[in-house]
Amino acid sequence: MEQSFAGKTAVVTGAASGIGYTVAHHLAERGARIVGVDLGERVVELMAGLPGLGHHGIVRDLTDPAAAGDVFAEIVERVGTPHILVNSAGIALLDPATDVPAERWKATIDVNLSASFYMAQAAGRLMIEAGYGRIVNLASQAAVIGLDQHAAYCASKAAIVGLTHVLSLEWARRGVTVNAVSPTVVETPLGKAAWAGEKGEKAKAEIPVGRFAQPEEVAALIAFLASDAAAMITGENVLIDGGFTTV
Numbered sequence: 001m002e003q004s005f006a007g008k009t010a011v012v013t014g015a016a017s018g019i020g021y022t023v024a025h026h027l028a029e030r031g032a033r034i035v036g037v038d039l040g041e042r043v044v045e046l047m048a049g050l051p052g053l054g055h056h057g058i059v060r061d062l063t064d065p066a067a068a069g070d071v072f073a074e075i076v077e078r079v080g081t082p083h084i085l086v087n088s089a090g091i092a093l094l095d096p097a098t099d100v101p102a103e104r105w106k107a108t109i110d111v112n113l114s115a116s117f118y119m120a121q122a123a124g125r126l127m128i129e130a131g132y133g134r135i136v137n138l139a140s141q142a143a144v145i146g147l148d149q150h151a152a153y154c155a156s157k158a159a160i161v162g163l164t165h166v167l168s169l170e171w172a173r174r175g176v177t178v179n180a181v182s183p184t185v186v187e188t189p190l191g192k193a194a195w196a197g198e199k200g201e202k203a204k205a206e207i208p209v210g211r212f213a214q215p216e217e218v219a220a221l222i223a224f225l226a227s228d229a230a231a232m233i234t235g236e237n238v239l240i241d242g243g244f245t246t247v
């Protein structure tokens with residue numbers, strides 16, 4: 001179903017790359033005003049170049065617990081309460097479990113879990129007040145299955161699903177839905193780096209559809225969950241994995 005996001009403001013984290021940028025572009029093409037947040041300074045130029053008017057980029061490290069409050073204060077001042085939050089900022093640092101250095105464990109949890117929580121919490125406060133909100137968190141197939149060398153990543157993504165469950169039930173009566181999306185490998189800079197070479201070819205062969213996902217396929221699912229039409233879907237973790245976790 002084709003959605004219109006005219007009159008909606010969407011905050012997208014990790015908007016300077018991969019899924020985040022593709023979601024920002026997809027929603028902008030359908031009428032949304034986008035606020036993209038990323039560590040990378042290129043987010044400013046990329047958001048300014050999206051289709052339509054009124055988009056802007058904010059450069060910020062979202063692992064700073066103060067960042068979410070600052071970001072939403074700036075958004076409210078510039079464009080009012082946002083309607084949509086997509087938490088796509090994430091990292092994948094791979095190590096055998098016996099060798100995960102504490103700083104790489106902490107970095108993974110800080111970005112993938114804590115930053116998503118801080119952003120959802122700050123967004124949720126505003127959305128509850130407004131009586132409307134759509135929050136979509138990027139989890140992963142790694143949230144529901146174990147993957148070699150993914151101890152920190154799998155733990156962070158399983159926790160995102162747990163967080164999604166809690167936020168969804170606390171905010172369901174307030175017009176705010178909270179869902180997670182769990183892709184298999186997506187052909188973005190992160191996906192290509194984590195699944196390069198022979199390992200990637202083997203993984204691809206194990207996916208029933210025989211290929212990795214494209215960012216636009218994931219963006220289309222996120223857009224549906226972020227739309228008015230998805231009001232009855234909350235607390236879900238929607239797999240988009242070509243059947244991988246069913247085999």
Ligand SMILES: NC(=O)c1ccc[n+]([C@@H]2O[C@H](COP(=O)([O-])OP(=O)(O)OC[C@H]3O[C@@H](n4cnc5c(N)ncnc54)[C@H](O)[C@@H]3O)[C@@H](O)[C@H]2O)c1
Pocket residue numbers: 013014015016017018019020037038039040060061062063087088089090091092111112115138139140141182183184185186187188189190191192
């Ligand atoms: N690509 C895949 O195969 C895949 C599969 C399943 C889930 N995911 C998840 O989807 C999300 C997006 O992944 P992607 O493939 O687009 O990655 P990507 O590397 O292409 O983009 C991630 C973006 O997040 C930003 N970011 C990282 N740390 C940040 C921080 N501290 N503060 C602000 N921004 C920060 C980066 O600068 C980058 O622009 C991630 O949460 C990832 O775990 C990806």
